[in-house]
Amino acid sequence: MSVTIKDVAAGAGVGIATVSRVFNGSGPVGAATRERVLAAARELGYRPSAGARSLRGRGGGGVGLVLPDLTDPFAAELAEGVLAAARDLGEHVVIDLSGGDAAREAAIVGRFLERRLEGVVAVPCGESAPWAEAARAAGLVFAERVARGVPGVPGVLADDATGVRHLTEYLAGLGHRRIAYLGAAAPGGEPDVRERAFRAALTRLGLAVPESLLVPARPNRDSAYAAAAGLLQSRDDVTAVLAAGHLLGEAAVLVARELDLRVPADVSIAMVDDVPWAELCDPPLTAVARPARAMGRRACELVLRDPARRGHAPEPLPAELVVRGSCGPPRGARAGR
Template sequence: MSGPVQRRITIKEVAEAAGVGVATVSRVLSGGSASAETREKVLAAAARLDYRPSALGRNLRRQRTGGIGLLVPDITDSFYARLTDGVLSCARSYGEPVTVGVTGDDPEREAELIGTLIEQSMDRLISVPSGDGEMWAPALRAGLNVVFADRRVRADVPSVVPDDRAGVLTAVEYLAGLGHRKIAYLGRHGQSQRVAAFTAAIASLGLPADRDLVVHARSSRDSAYAAAAGLLQHRPDVTAVIAGGNVLGEAAVLAARELDVRIPRDVSLIMFDDVPWAELCSPPLTVIAQPAQDIGYRAAELVLRQGRRPPTVTLPTKLVVRASCGPKVSLPRR
């Protein structure tokens, strides 16, 4: 390949070049006290040699690692990509590296990734938790500094979540206002908060309760499609569906098209999470916008600023009306 690799230069060499001891170099570089003269010499030598302190050495001694870990179910999902972007954006301003892992919503894989992170002596972790709260006990006992994003599965861990309750309520109210009574929720594994909010909203508006009106999919696109198609096929009486995420919404549109049910004439659709293509879709999708990037950013702030950590911060959602919802048809479809 190219020329000879040059060995990394250490604090010792800087000390030698500056004619001082290693302790002094360390002190100067980390803002400790030193005379103006020595400071000058050290800084000059460090700059001349292009010295970069080894994070390995520092972290080993300090017994803590700077970086932060991030665990998301699926980086391919626009929502989590934006969340990740928020985390990276905040971390960059602190100069902290971020190690990302994909859990696929599988608690086992999540546990495995947490193990890897602990091995790296990462002590700060942001996670969109896949399993229930209990599996986090060992990690917390190990001194890991955890913040949950998007989902909240333990009360004793700071969390940054969208306002699911308000979002769902807004969606249901909007649909009910259009005359819909049989409204289905097409959800993703691990959205217990939102499902609870959904059934509560249904109840509060006096709509008929029906356990079968909430359908769950695993986190793959195939599973989402199967769930959507199943719902549309087996329940011709539902006239409106709320999709709990952008891949669910995508699946719903695809399935509807395949089964020749028209949106919004036959069924109305509201999708959680506003994505760029929602406007491009035919028809343009009415959505509940979620501040994905903000969620990530705030979570990163929380995990980086060690100080007093509020238990939960809830970020607002917003209904964006486009063209995928219409008034209820007088006759059930099919």
């Protein structure tokens, strides 16, 4: 069927070992011989089989990438970073999407392990079980967030805490006192890094933490929209909304428009995650930019080239506050809706 190293060897009148040496540059080969081998290979259209090659040597390399989805611009950019790093290091990338489903995620990781990949980069959604095995069998690095209950696996994270703190301080500095936080943990759930940073920032500023303005929402369009609508319809006293993710920010923008609220005159809006549309919005949205591409790149390099450093969580990468036009001074409590 396909043309093998033997065919090339026969075509060039040499042994298979010589052909292998030509293609890997591993041993000494006479110039004339090399030319003949190359010519025969070109003529026959020979391509060494990556499968057989990996069978003999080590695992064969390659990186697995597991993400919830690709339509999220942050995830897409993170993937681009991983792909760029892998390309630079000469490795290929196998990708699959969990869709936020832990079972599917576990299945994906299983397939990756069978492929004997050198490393796996994951934005996890599930819990520890499959990750523990992956960490044992291959390199594993989390990106954006980490799975709980899997010690010793490094995570390449953005410094969300500092980003949210800066954003909170910025809003407070504009004079806002009734700042809603969109994307809090469900009642009874454990608040995440961003929510804790929001609370801490308010406290440090000497402001009360308005528990009723911490609106729970899951990061999907339906939940985000419902949360934003519930908030802006019922709470006239809110003068600023801090959305904990771009889907939540999107929902806030849409709801504000539907309620004929002017941004930022009636309500200021800002969010975590600087996605392309933030600049296209009217007014353009103030946001915390997280370095998605750099995170992907770093995660990939970590998993491929730094087996020693694995186990030590690397520094979070800085998140930058990008001030645009969607935040202004508060206008006092709105009258009615």
